[in-house]
Amino acid sequence: MGDFDPGLFRATLSRFCTGVVVATGCLDGVPAGFAAQSFSSLSLDPPLVALFPAKSSTSWPRLRDSGSFCINILSASQKPVCDVFAKTGIDKFAELDWHAGVTGSPVLEGVLAYVDCDLEVEHDAGDHTIAVGRVRDVRTLVDGVLPLLFFQGSYGAFSATAN
Numbered sequence: 001m002g003d004f005d006p007g008l009f010r011a012t013l014s015r016f017c018t019g020v021v022v023a024t025g026c027l028d029g030v031p032a033g034f035a036a037q038s039f040s041s042l043s044l045d046p047p048l049v050a051l052f053p054a055k056s057s058t059s060w061p062r063l064r065d066s067g068s069f070c071i072n073i074l075s076a077s078q079k080p081v082c083d084v085f086a087k088t089g090i091d092k093f094a095e096l097d098w099h100a101g102v103t104g105s106p107v108l109e110g111v112l113a114y115v116d117c118d119l120e121v122e123h124d125a126g127d128h129t130i131a132v133g134r135v136r137d138v139r140t141l142v143d144g145v146l147p148l149l150f151f152q153g154s155y156g157a158f159s160a161t162a163n
């Protein structure tokens with residue numbers, strides 16, 4: 001693809017609005033996690049979800065090695081949490097309350113909902129991988145709270161329009 005324009009690719013894909021999650025895990029008693037927008041529901045029967053970690057992620061190998069990961073769906077007020085988990089090489093859990101879900105992966109305080117999974121399989125995909133999770137527990141923690149959204153490099157909150 002000689003004519004491929006990475007800037008155009010990024011600009012075009014940035015028009016796809018997503019929520020923001022923090023994928024967490026716990027290896028040898030040490031919590032780890034990173035912010036992600038590339039997350040999707042995948043299958044109902046069996047219940048599967050997909051997460052797309054960059055090969056540059058330093059936290060993902062710890063989640064992989066633990067055999068599990070928890071998807072924490074951020075609420076609109078959790079932009080500061082996103083900022084922390086978008087950094088690398090720091091203690092991201094220092095200022096945060098959390099508890100272990102059924103897989104042992106951290107459920108962060110204040111999230112809208114979470115999806116706790118065992119890692120089913122991981123596929124190679126360019127500079128990312130496709131991590132498929134088999135869902136073991138799902139929970140909505142707060143109703144009536146808006147999700148954090150990401151669109152064209154900016155953050156916002158969902159606003160319903162009339163049907």
Ligand SMILES: Cc1cc2nc3c(=O)[nH]c(=O)nc-3n(C[C@H](O)[C@H](O)[C@H](O)COP(=O)(O)O)c2cc1C
Pocket residue numbers: 020033034035036037038039052053054055056057058059060082085086087088089150
């Ligand atoms: C809104 C947003 C979405 C992101 N989406 C992803 C993603 O889908 N996959 C990924 O691997 N990194 C994603 N990142 C980047 C990671 O959060 C970032 O590289 C982080 O530093 C990785 O931390 P780690 O080295 O501890 O894994 C995203 C960051 C932001 C702010």
